[in-house]
Amino acid sequence: MKSTAARQGTLRELNLGLVLREVLDAAATHAPSPSRADVAAATGLTRATVSTLVDRLVAGGLLAECEPVATQRAGRPAVPLVPAGGTLVALGAEVNVDYLGVRALDLAGHVLAERVVEDDHRDSDPARVLRALAAVADDVLAETVGDPVAATAGEPVAPGGPRRVVGTALALPGLVARDAGTLLLAPNLGWREVDVAGVLADASEVFSAHPPTLANEADLAARAEARAQRREGAASFVYVSGEIGIGAALVLEGRVFGGRHGWAGELGHTLVADGRPLEQVAGQDAMVRAAGLEREAGVASLVAALAAGAPAAHEAVRAAGEALGAALANVVNTVDVSDVVLGGTYARLAEHLVEPVLAALRTHVLAAPWAPPTVGVARVGDIPALTGAALSVLDLVIADPSAWLDAPGAAAALPRLAP
Amino acid sequence: MKSTAARQGTLRELNLGLVLREVLDAAATHAPSPSRADVAAATGLTRATVSTLVDRLVAGGLLAECEPVATQRAGRPAVPLVPAGGTLVALGAEVNVDYLGVRALDLAGHVLAERVVEDDHRDSDPARVLRALAAVADDVLAETVGDPVAATAGEPVAPGGPRRVVGTALALPGLVARDAGTLLLAPNLGWREVDVAGVLADASEVFSAHPPTLANEADLAARAEARAQRREGAASFVYVSGEIGIGAALVLEGRVFGGRHGWAGELGHTLVADGRPLEQVAGQDAMVRAAGLEREAGVASLVAALAAGAPAAHEAVRAAGEALGAALANVVNTVDVSDVVLGGTYARLAEHLVEPVLAALRTHVLAAPWAPPTVGVARVGDIPALTGAALSVLDLVIADPSAWLDAPGAAAALPRLAP
DNA sequence: GATATTTGTTGTACGGATGAACTTATCGAG
DNA sequence: CTCGATAAGTTCATCCGTACAACAAATATC
Numbered sequence: 012m013k014s015t016a017a018r019q020g021t022l023r024e025l026n027l028g029l030v031l032r033e034v035l036d037a038a039a040t041h042a043p044s045p046s047r048a049d050v051a052a053a054t055g056l057t058r059a060t061v062s063t064l065v066d067r068l069v070a071g072g073l074l075a076e077c078e079p080v081a082t083q084r085a086g087r088p089a090v091p092l093v094p095a096g097g098t099l100v101a102l103g104a105e106v107n108v109d110y111l112g113v114r115a116l117d118l119a120g121h122v123l124a125e126r127v128v129e130d131d132h133r134d135s136d137p138a139r140v141l142r143a144l145a146a147v148a149d150d151v152l153a154e155t156v157g158d159p160v161a162a163t164a165g166e167p168v169a170p171g172g173p174r175r176v177v178g179t180a181l182a183l184p185g186l187v188a189r190d191a192g193t194l195l196l197a198p199n200l201g202w203r204e205v206d207v208a209g210v211l212a213d214a215s216e217v218f219s220a221h222p223p224t225l226a227n228e229a230d231l232a233a234r235a236e237a238r239a240q241r242r243e244g245a246a247s248f249v250y251v252s253g254e255i256g257i258g259a260a261l262v263l264e265g266r267v268f269g270g271r272h273g274w275a276g277e278l279g280h281t282l283v284a285d286g287r288p289l290e291q292v293a294g295q296d297a298m299v300r301a302a303g304l305e306r307e308a309g310v311a312s313l314v315a316a317l318a319a320g321a322p323a324a325h326e327a328v329r330a331a332g333e334a335l336g337a338a339l340a341n342v343v344n345t346v347d348v349s350d351v352v353l354g355g356t357y358a359r360l361a362e363h364l365v366e367p368v369l370a371a372l373r374t375h376v377l378a379a380p381w382a383p384p385t386v387g388v389a390r391v392g393d394i395p396a397l398t399g400a401a402l403s404v405l406d407l408v409i410a411d412p413s414a415w416l417d418a419p420g421a422a423a424a425l426p427r428l429a430p
Numbered sequence: 431m432k433s434t435a436a437r438q439g440t441l442r443e444l445n446l447g448l449v450l451r452e453v454l455d456a457a458a459t460h461a462p463s464p465s466r467a468d469v470a471a472a473t474g475l476t477r478a479t480v481s482t483l484v485d486r487l488v489a490g491g492l493l494a495e496c497e498p499v500a501t502q503r504a505g506r507p508a509v510p511l512v513p514a515g516g517t518l519v520a521l522g523a524e525v526n527v528d529y530l531g532v533r534a535l536d537l538a539g540h541v542l543a544e545r546v547v548e549d550d551h552r553d554s555d556p557a558r559v560l561r562a563l564a565a566v567a568d569d570v571l572a573e574t575v576g577d578p579v580a581a582t583a584g585e586p587v588a589p590g591g592p593r594r595v596v597g598t599a600l601a602l603p604g605l606v607a608r609d610a611g612t613l614l615l616a617p618n619l620g621w622r623e624v625d626v627a628g629v630l631a632d633a634s635e636v637f638s639a640h641p642p643t644l645a646n647e648a649d650l651a652a653r654a655e656a657r658a659q660r661r662e663g664a665a666s667f668v669y670v671s672g673e674i675g676i677g678a679a680l681v682l683e684g685r686v687f688g689g690r691h692g693w694a695g696e697l698g699h700t701l702v703a704d705g706r707p708l709e710q711v712a713g714q715d716a717m718v719r720a721a722g723l724e725r726e727a728g729v730a731s732l733v734a735a736l737a738a739g740a741p742a743a744h745e746a747v748r749a750a751g752e753a754l755g756a757a758l759a760n761v762v763n764t765v766d767v768s769d770v771v772l773g774g775t776y777a778r779l780a781e782h783l784v785e786p787v788l789a790a791l792r793t794h795v796l797a798a799p800w801a802p803p804t805v806g807v808a809r810v811g812d813i814p815a816l817t818g819a820a821l822s823v824l825d826l827v828i829a830d831p832s833a834w835l836d837a838p839g840a841a842a843a844l845p846r847l848a849p
Numbered sequence: 850g851a852t853a854t855t856t857g858t859t860g861t862a863c864g865g866a867t868g869a870a871c872t873t874a875t876c877g878a879g
Numbered sequence: 880c881t882c883g884a885t886a887a888g889t890t891c892a893t894c895c896g897t898a899c900a901a902c903a904a905a906t907a908t909c
Contacts (some may be wrong), residue, residue, distance in 0.1 A: 022895090046856070055434060060896080085908070195799075273766070276766075334536070378614075420696050438864050479865080
């Protein structure tokens with residue numbers, strides 16, 4: 012919390028964000044679209060105040076009004092409010108060990124377009140991979156807008172036409188310097204000190220117009236998971252992302268906690284009981300190898316072996332779960348968040364992992380008797396970091412809505428959408 | 431950040447707190463007392479606005495004006511503002527394994543009175559110890575106010591007379607349910623599920639009028655350390671409290687992070703490489719025993735042995751430092767805070783601990799090359815948790831200053847204090 | 850068709866911050 | 880010693896955003 016003077020504009024900005032978030036959250040959780048009165052009731056603001064704020068947001072092209080819908084009850088029918096789907100686009104990208112991809116989201120959080128390319132990036136050439144990503148990004152954006160150049164010009168337009176790009180974010184399996192746009196270290200890619208933003212800017216129109224914010228893959232995946240879980244209120248949990256590496260991210264009251272530099276949650280390099288880093292015990296490759304399978308066979312073969320009842324596979328996963336649980340117990344003891352969510356590869360193995368992880372938590376977490384640990388499975392869909400990256404971009408809009416308002420009047424002519 | 435409607439009163443409350451904090455911080459860091467103009471410049475508010483806010487705080491008895499002081503420079507001399515020392519009292523208490531104590535602070539953070547009683551509380555009777563604490567608390571409060579009963583009545587009074595008690599807080603070496611006022615588990619005391627607040631309320635006037643907020647000892651000690659370090663801006667660090675047990679606390683941007691229930695930082699029960707909990711390797715008793723000394727001899731004998739150059743003592747401390755460093759590396763990797771502050775017993779052994787801890791951090795922290803870890807020694811004085819507990823009470827005043835304003839007019843008659 | 854009910858809007862009032870004078874109090878130059 | 884420069888603090892008109900209350904609009908129920 013920055014302690015800076017609160018002028019009157021701060022007030023408006025705060026409440027504008029509050030109203031916007033209310034509508035966006037409803038859309039994200041598939042709750043019925045709220046009316047002005049609903050928002051007023053939920054926020055504690057007056058109907059009058061909400062009305063002026065909503066009017067501003069609608070005029071600015073961030074919200075849209077649907078046709079009033081009959082509600083069976085007495086009273087004037089409410090006008091449902093929805094995020095304006097037509098204007099803003101956020102681009103989330105990811106480079107991971109065995110794939111890269113880009114996903115485009117609108118303000119409502121709906122996927123406008125996406126593309127994922129599978130490839131092996133172990134010890135790859137950063138420039139080559141990043142140029143491939145840049146091409147994919149331009150493609151994906153082209154699917155959502157007629158002309159990427161016109162789209163960045165900031166002209167308000169009708170739905171279906173070109174859109175305004177809010178920004179871009181990139182998920183990477185390693186340590187990043189988020190401000191400098193540099194990847195510091197990604198052991199599983201074999202990358203070190205790469206000027207990611209620079210390379211992307213040279214290779215892509217989108218990334219040069221909108222320099223990407225870099226972040227850890229697990230953090231962004233957790234951002235997406237937090238949204239998926241928001242259905243039942245802002246949750247706190249430790250998200251474990253089991254890809255080739257092992258990343259973790261803390262979600263506190265629905266917000267991802269990245270730490271001072273965004274490097275929090277480096278779980279893979281935690282030392283476990285035998286002195287080895289966790290990744291070498293419970294990582295994807297380690298499990299596959301321990302199960303007596305070829306590394307190239309991947310997780311799919313492990314899943315198959317488990318289904319077939321192969322004892323070595325079961326033992327491998329159980330041992331991995333035990334080590335993971337012990338490492339997570341330290342995390343839980345450190346940050347006092349007792350719910351664990353398994354994501355990535357671990358989600359596919361959850362059936363066999365939950366029990367050993369939970370057992371380890373129960374025995375090693377000091378507070379377990381009073382806040383029983385839980386182990387759940389991620390709800391968010393495939394490649395959550397793509398969604399999380401785009402959501403992290405959209406957070407900018409929510410944090411400072413008035414910066415993204417179109418010139419008033421232009422959007423007033425927009426036709427009403429169907430509910 | 432609770433997302434609740436921001437009305438106009440929110441604005442005033444925010445800025446009131448901002449102004450108050452500005453003056454309190456200056457007092458805490460022994461910086462020169464700021465004038466209204468200084469506060470305006472620091473906060474970004476107008477001189478006019480600051481004036482009205484300060485007037486309100488002065489009238490309410492939270493701030494006081496000193497005699498204008500000649501500044502050598504041209505211009506009207508400034509009126510230095512200081513926390514009103516005379517009106518509010520915050521009580522911080524602690525029960526730990528080998529002592530208990532109570533400290534009374536005024537709004538400026540100055541110690542008004544304190545008392546510490548050394549005793550061995552291992553496997554003690556909670557009721558007996560807590561009754562002793564209650565008696566100490568009543569004594570300490572009596573030193574600061576003429577009549578504890580009158581003091582709680584909330585009458586504004588002149589400096590020197592009875593004071594208003596803001597509240598009480600109690601530091602405990604274990605897990606607490608802070609809302610319920612219950613100690614859940616304190617292994618080193620041998621206490622479990624103790625209704626601390628209830629016992630104290632029955633045994634003491636202060637605690638019955640002002641039910642104590644319970645918190646972990648390390649968290650509160652870190653709260654005090656954060657204030658001591660604020661001199662150079664809001665710092666982030668991991669505070670390690672080495673008492674009989676080992677506690678840790680996270681300080682982020684100057685604020686203690688307690689986690690969902692206040693149970694964050696349970697470092698002592700982290701499992702180290704050989705499978706034992708850290709406390710049994712690097713705890714006070716473990717070090718003393720490993721050095722070949724009697725447990726009862728305590729840390730003093732260990733310090734003496736180190737000074738005498740006893741090889742066993744040096745080896746014991748070095749081994750402890752190594753284990754501690756490895757455990758801290760996990761914490762640093764988890765929460766991305768690279769500065770460590772050694773407190774409690776560890777501060778006394780810092781000379782011999784810093785090197786092995788630092789070495790362990792350098793090797794195990796993934797981000798070490800880009801954010802070099804540091805290991806420092808706590809600056810705060812003896813028994814920091816007492817100060818931290820009282821400070822946590824004073825935080826209530828800063829968070830909601832208007833709730834603590836006296837009736838206007840009553841304090842206007844107060845004489846001006848000397849600068 | 851009258852009434853109740855709920856949504857959304859329209860003024861008016863109020864509280865709080867702002868900016869521009871203005872007053873007060875000191876230093877220093879002549 | 881006087882005058883001007885300088886800075887702190889105050890006063891007042893103004894702006895801005897929210898609250899409150901009354902009102903208009905649109906539907907269901909009887």
